[in-house]
Every structure is written in structure tokens, then in C-alpha cells.
Amino acid sequence: MKISYWIKAARLRTLFLSLSCIWAGILSVQTVQKIDPLISIFTFLTALFLQILSNFANDYGDSVHGADNKQRKGPSRSVQAGFISAEQMKMAMLLFAGLALISGLFLLYLAKPIIGLAAFLALLGIGIIAIIAAIAYTNGKRPYGYAGLGDISVFIFFGVVAVLGTQYLQTAQINVISFELAVAYGLLSVGVLNLNNMRDISSDSVAGKKSIPVRIGLINAKIYHNTLLILALISFILVAYQLKLTAWVIPVFSTIIGLNLFMAIKAKEELDFDPLLKWLSLSTLLLSFILFLAL
Secondary structure, eight states, X not given: OOHHHHHHHHOHHHXXXXXXXXXXXXXXXXXXXXXOHHHHHHHHHHHHHHHXXXXXXXXHHHHHHTOSSTTOOSOOOHHHHTSSOHHHHHHHHHHHHHHHXXXXXXXXXXXXXXXXXXXXXXXXXXXXXXXXXXXXXXXXXXXXXXXXXXXXXXXXXXXXXXXXXXXHHHHSOOOHHHHHXXXXXXXXXXXXXXXXXXXXXXXXXXXXXXXXXXHHOHHHHHHHHHHHHHHHHHHHHHHHHHTTOOTTHHHHHHXXXXXXXHHHHHOOSGGGGHHHHHHHHHHHHHHHHHHHHHO
């Protein structure tokens, strides 16, 4: 079997998003103390395994539930197109669930002297829930992604868990900066999901997937999208002011997010939203890099 099929199923453009959120958490550590390189590496690895697990599970689940059909405007999915069998994808899901669990356990082992036993157990529970949530989004008899709960889940895991959890693992504390970054990256991550759902609004409607765009319509979904990005920008501006970053930072933040806003407003057809997923995902990485330079 061609490795390219697996790379495609892993959806590399979404990996930038999860890694950007972890990087934001590590940058928030930097506002408090020096970064622990080993804990940081395993935080990145765990997030990477979870994101690939989620992408494989979505590929499998949407194929089973019919969301990946002929009406879908986005790139063809590996299981639906027959590039990867359903059994092979289930085995891959099991593999990456295991990798995420092993990596997460070692991460918590490294962090235990800092966070203590109670936090170790609490974060272990959150990690197990994250694995289950990655699979259950489009799988099972009642996948929560089909009920329109994906936005809440993405905000929690990409924003709250990724950013605040990353800082807590190294500092045993959460500060205002990490909270604001959690809001910003959580909202941007929801924006990426919303672009995906606006692109797939027709096929999702046929499959009974009640995403936010299916529920409120394309025009309102664009307003919702713009609101997410504007609120994320406000959070970044608050961070810049509180950290007293140099004057060029806020105009750069505004330009990057403003360009994504403009492209979303300009999009008219469902297929127009597909390239915007990559741009917004890459923008989150760029925003993390700018924060890194400015700190």
C-alpha cells in the first residue's frame, strides 16, 4: 500500500494547528520560567499522535456514516475512495491510540515531580478522555460530531487542554497569559473546523450531520466564523499589551487574522472554503512564531 495514502489520511495541514496550540502553551511557560525541553518534546509528540488518531478516526467514521459521499466538495477520503480498507484504518486507529497513551504516560511521568500525584491522575483522566473524544467524534451509534458538538470539543481540546495543560505540566500553574492564549487558539481551531463544515455543508446535510453551518446556514456560518477570528484577535491584542510586546506585533497579528477574515468573506461557493483551511492552520503556526520572536 502506498505511503502517500496514509500521509493524505493524516491530513498534514491539520497537524500545523495542533502543534501551534502546543507551541502557544510552551510560550506561556516561557513567561513564567525556563522551558523543559524533554517535557516539551513529549507534549508535542502526544498532541501529534492524538491529531493523527482523530484524522484517521474521522476518515473511517465519515465513510461509515455516509458523510463522505459524491456530494462532498473536499478532497477524497482514503477509506471512502478505497485507498485504505476499513479494517486497515481501524488497526491504524488502534496503533495511534496506543502511541498517544504511551507518549502521554511518559509525559506525565516526566511532569509528576512538578505537578504532584493528584494532578498526574487528573491529567491522565483528561488524556484518556481526549483519546475517546478523538475516536467518538464521527464513530459509534451517536457520534457527537454529527450532533453539532464538534466546535465545543475543539475549543476544549485545542484551546483549554492544549495551551493550559502544556503550561501546567511545566509550571504547576496557569496564568492570565495562558488563559488568553487558550481562548485565542481555541477560537482559531474552531474556525478551522467551521471552514471544513462550510465546505461540506451539502454532503453533511444529506448524511444527517448537524454541524453548525448545517444548523444555521452558510451566511450565518460566515458571520459566526468572522466572530471567532475577531475574538481571537482581541485575545492576541490583550496578550501583546500585558506582555508589553514591541509595537510591530499588534499590526502583524491584525494583518494575518485580517487576511483570513477577508478570504472567508470573499468565499462564495462551498469549494472556495477548502484552501482556506490550510491558510488558517498555517496562520496559527505563524502567529506562534511571531509570539516566539516577540518574547
